[in-house]
Amino acid sequence: MSALSDKIKSDLIKLSKSNGHLQSIIKRLESGNANLSDVDDFAQATGAVLKKVFEKSISESPKAFTDEQLIAEILGDIFGDNYELINSVAENIQKQLDKAAGIGIKPQRADFPSERIENLAKVTAQKDLTDKTSLSEFTASVENINGSIFTDYVKTNADFRSKAGLKVYVIRSDHSKCCAWCSKLAGKYVYPDVPKDVWRRHKRCTCEITYVNEKAGTYDQI
Template identity: 35%
Template sequence: MNDIAPDLLKKLKKYFAEKYNNDPEIKRILNLENLSYADANNFAIRVGEILANTYQELLTPVTLPDGRMYWNIAERIIEPTMKHNFDIISKFTSRVQSYLNKEAGLGLKAIKPQLNEDRIKGILERLAAEELYADIKWILNEPIVNFSQSIVDDSIKANAEFHARAGLKPKVVRVLDGTGCEWCRSLAGEYSYPNVPSDVYRRHEKCRCTVEYKTGDGRIQNVHSRKWI
């Protein structure tokens, strides 16, 4: 059997880079000067959509041996591309947090979240477990967007915990997307550290709720105007 992984990975990287570099929404967000975690969430969604589309376009039963995604292939093409998404998004969230810290007059560095390797491993295991890739290809669609959004949520959590340890009183706000489902409605609201339920950072499939952040010095950034109150 020919080793198709190197060629597939090269094609995935090239396709993703072309779509990412020419995407109007990506360009718009990267050119913003006043930033918020709402921007980070929109950025993560778009980056996740581009990667998911890359998978859907280039990975088909025809391109895979026996129409199956074997573990040794998934590990060498899915894992590195998902990690690349983490690098892109976590770099942007660090930029957002650095901006928020500066605007709030906080001399603190931005904390980069930890990569959730268990989540990547879970996707790889599901892919390899199925006899036919056609039956499991959905896991490389919306769940990839969800994974990308979780990087923003993890960044908020990491920085809020860091600020709390620094003696500040950060707050985390979960904002509904529209009316939201019953579960999301139960989580919507403002929470002060350390009383932040872990579910605040979780999201179901196709969830577009946002998790936002307030600095611990008593000031609040308006998500729309970007002004500090």
């Protein structure tokens, strides 16, 4: 692991601890009453902290961010950690929800987004990150990949649980008024009858994408 990766990781820990918004989400996650919306909040908040950490690191060592291999290594390290973190938080909350609902299905992991990370490293190495617009595009991509780690979890598990016989509802909310494209996609859908773009997040998308599930027939019997 590179010295720069280490530095970024230690900055990330420091900034995460001092970030009030992230800490309040962590409290909610630890309350015993959290749901997958809170995990989506967590993924977005950790992405926002990551953005700040990269802005700091790039202003301190702009040259390092012109080397494709080094960028790929740093992104691989950082996202490796966040992939573990976001998935383990999601699995934890999922198990609590399942226990309460009497469901015994193991949470599944989506693949690590290696290709997206390699592509971002390739594109970034061609750009001058001391330029404000390029920097903003880079950090938006970082946040996008981070948020998508949870969206990939949702997609994988919605599919798995539906196939296992649960009734699964996919919920996409644009409560913070993302954009016209997202507002058309917003809604509650019975999986697998979902719009094909329901899992897609454009850069800077602030939508929340989650699911809820229940044992099939739970309400049919009432």
